[in-house]
Amino acid sequence: MAAIGASLCPAASFPAHRREEPSHTVLKLKPNRIPIMPPCFALSVDRVLETTTTAISANNGVASVKVNGEEGISAEKEKRGENKKEEEELNRRSGWRSYVEQLKEISKQDGGPPRWFSPLESGSRLDKSPLLLFLPGIDGVGLGLTLHHQKLGSIFDVWCLHIPVADRTPFTELVKIVEKTVRSEHQRLPNRPIYLVGESLGGSLALAVAARIPDINIVLILANPATSFDRSQLQLLTPLLQAMRGPLSLFPPEILSSLSGDPLRLLDKLVSGFPLQNTDREILEDFTTFSGSLPVLANILPIETLQWKLKLLKSGSAYVNSRLHAIKAQTLILCSGNDQLLPSQQEGERLRQLLPKCELRKFQGSGHFLFLEGSFDLVTVIKRASFYRRGKYHDYVSDFLPPTINEAKEVIESNSLINTVTSPVMLSTLEDGTIVKGLAGIPSEGPVLFVGYHMMLGLELVPLISRIFMERNILVRGLAHPLMFTRKETTIVPDLSAYDGHRVMGAVPVGPTGFFKLLSSKSHILLFPGGMREALHKKGEEYKLFWPEQSEFIRMAARFGAKIVPFGTVGEDDIGNLIFDYDDIVKIPFLKSALEDLAKDAPKLRTDVVGEVGNQPVHMPGFFPKVPGRFYYYFGKTFETEGRKLELKDREKAHELYLEVKSEVERCLDYLKEKRESDPYRSIISRSLYQVTHGFTSEVPTFEI
Template sequence: MGLILHHKALGKVFKVQCLHIPVQDRTPFEGLVKLVEETIRHEHASRPNSPIYLVGDSFGGCLALVVAARNPTIDLVVILANPATSFGRSQLQPLFPILESVPDELHVTIPYLLSLVMGDPVKMASVGIESRLSPMQKMKQLSNNLTAMLPLLSGMANIMPKETLAWKLKLLKSASAYANSRLHAVKAEVLVLASDKDNMLPSQDEAQRLKSSLSNCIVRRFKDNGHTLLLEESLNLLTVIKGTCKYRHSRKHDFISDFLPPSMWEYRYGFDVVSGYLRFASGAAMFSTMEDGKIVQGLAGVPNEGPVLLVGYHMLMGLELSCLVDAFLREKKIMVRGIAHPELFWGKLQTSSDEFAFADWVKVMGALPVSANYLFKALSTKSHVLLYPGGAREALHYKGEQYKLFWPDQPEFVRMAARFGATIVPFGTVGEDDIAELVLDYNDWMKIPVINERIKESIRDGIRIRDETKGEVANQQLFIPGMLPKVPGRFYYLFGKPITLKGREDLLNNREEANKLYLQVKSGVEQCIDYLLKKREEDPYRSIIDRTIYGALYSSADQAPTFKP
């Protein structure tokens, strides 16, 4: 049942097989383990250098862990959805003896009641309802889905007769005990998916126990889901695999060769749900510069063919990112690969919360860890790469520093771009001062007892980059600035005139010329910012109020006109 919502997406990148245990089957747990082992070993023999994925849902989680423990030399990625390793601590443990001895005439209600305890019918019925629908349309579709689904739940007694239920409970007991006794032998990569509202098992606590017990385990929590996690709305298994960097072709995940472009569902969910409010509030207006220097609305001035290096200014908290990536996907069908801080991949920002959230979505949308190696690989594959030389120092700037560039002295990205004959496009963005007011910066936080010590500790334990860099750009303290929202204005983007480096191999060895070009790019970014700051004063729809009125009268608010370039 858990495969129903996911097999289509999984089938595009995996060879999918499913273990089915017939209702009348009475194969003991050890027999099921051997059955799965035979399949795993057969697959490994035919593809010895490729990982094999084991997805274990509830009881299947025990099965997957035991198979992994007994086959430590096979490269396995084990994904556990509310694993039944916690069966001995189940909230329903006192009821299980009663369930096994309930009279036949009452048994017809037991599977139905269990189905309601195991999952949230509303979450199940919400599957497939578009987020873009109006509240009234959503309620109507939800009502129709519930009406169609509830009779199916009442038929659970036919699927799960009394004898089968009794057998399943005994099987769960033995599976849980067997798996827990073998945890120390599991060497596989493990991802645990845990529901906070699991009324069947203490899955949230169990996830943390497994994380501390297994040698290579990470957890993702889903706070609004029940036990039947894979059957409920808001979870796409392939998306979770991608966002946690578990999808790989070889022993180690590679952000270039293992990248899977976002699906239409991921695109819609990422931009409509995860960052939907910011997109609506910012009303992004895009401009670009043609080869002849003419500024036009839209992205026509940005080359379609890569490699292209987009080099620009990082607004406060990187607020400009989602609208920029969205614009390239909408208008040019181009996936922009952003170079991001390693804290999003391996640091505390990645592990501070076990929820599948922003840091995971950044990876689904193609972010790359900042390093010369990944910039090299991205340009070599002719990608459109997004680079912020000012990094965290710009994105976490102090009061009064908006629209000020903090770039290092080394022109390394120029030489890298020249190596591949890439096109550099400088760009500027403005609008952070139209969205929020910075009220507490790093200096302010440092004046507050207790909080300042926590920030210092976080910085001390964090991943540092550019330790060799001097000046302000090396001062990249990671903190969350205090901001107050404003009545939203608008974001503006201007991509400057493209700088083609094809045939400029001389820049590889001529540092003086490379530095001149570096300063040209920096000046180009500053000119774009200055242009936008002046021209936005001419925009009749700069305020969200004006854009909303326009949207109500003519079309959607995010299509409101802007100033003429």
């Protein structure tokens, strides 16, 4: 087995599912309109809730791309995908407005205690969906995920905690309420994880619950958790609120609701008599943004309630920080770079160091209320971090959520530079042996195993996977090095976030188990037998295969009747020269020492293989760029294993086919190296001139076949 992405290049509708034995009342809210919560629907906090299923269309849900080559995208879905960006822009403008409109209904006094409600009604949901409990921030109403309900509802059973405006439940009692619900649901469905998603105050609440029940299978997703309250500027609000008590009381909500304009401009008028420092004004700007308008702020957070919420923040922070050592839950922290209320990025780094299973994602341009920003998609973030699971451990095959059209396009566009610079040429082979331009020769029905040569630093990956996806609507799932999935303490290996794009596009840790599951799911799989040894080859070893002697992937492919498609890729020598390889690095003492330290942390592969094809030390070679040439891909003839299962059980027969596949890869490489010499557009200069005269979106020609 071998790995892709060798080293340091960060470069359908589901069956309805209804939870068993519903036995209690839950407030069911319409997806597009949240009515007032009358007391008759209020839930007592000592009762377990019935959950509802979610009405989600397939296009709003998980999969809208063909993973195994079985179906194309319909014209309707294509159109929806194209219009998604426009919809996101509308969300960016209307997200806060939608939140505020719902606040007007749900924030009215009802006199009830904290309780759960489901924001979605029955419909389709992924089978065995885990429970997601949303714990709100300082607003307390439980609508913080309003922009994400529909997508979350396709993969989770979503409940939200509502804390009425006038409620004064202490932090420790809120912890007990959530803990009791978690314990009850865990007892009912012990094999499924329970997600606690919290923002700000809700983040502290989630951590506190996790500290009290470390033996329960919990996943934490926290946006700007308020555990840094003692180091935040929020404490400055206390004296400011005292000063604002008088002026605000002069303007009841009925008068404020008749006013229009920017909230800050209105706030300037209200507090014009008070000398505000720049820091205070920044706090107010981020704080008032979440409400969208002062009338709603007056309803949802009157002065007395806000003062109480600040006390909750303070007590919650102290409670959690004294118990961080007890938290064992898998944790994903989302921190904003422009949070004016809390030092969220610094706190995220601190928590990552203190929590044993913690990952961090940063959003540099975002403010404190991350979930209410139209450009933020929580489901996409969960996919990219591989944080969705339905059992005790994440399964990269059965728990995989295929990317939507827009998610895939986002990944492809983020790597558009390499596609633009290398202007890839794709050739494939039809069943009759005819070589054609394009990818018509690639089999549509899986399982399909692409086997090829791994260029320096895995530079061929992005054009290969993106072009197959765009032209054939096939998602190729690569067997990748474990360093893309396992975080180590060393600072030399890139952070896991650098590989989010690989994971959202379906990369799987290399190994027999993952390979077996991909074949059984009839996937299109990408395998490089040369692995990291090829991707980190030495000077003078360009286009040389370093395949192990074992031919086990042949036997495994035959077990499922997979089609094996050998391919070659050339062009690494057209974009740069390798000038500093592993042999050079180990001759320099301090670099050798650094490599030895890195080797202790980096995941090991092929430890049982003798010789240079065995475990390849992770390192970064020196690569001097050239005026970019072009990448060329050639998919050779397909080897069928259907009906040969018994024959290929014989190791000698399997090895014969193994050598045939290897020979075909070498033939593809030789063909490309020869034919590229006659490509008049091999240089980026000639390609640029062609596009200037023919249009920048025109496809640049290549050599004659």
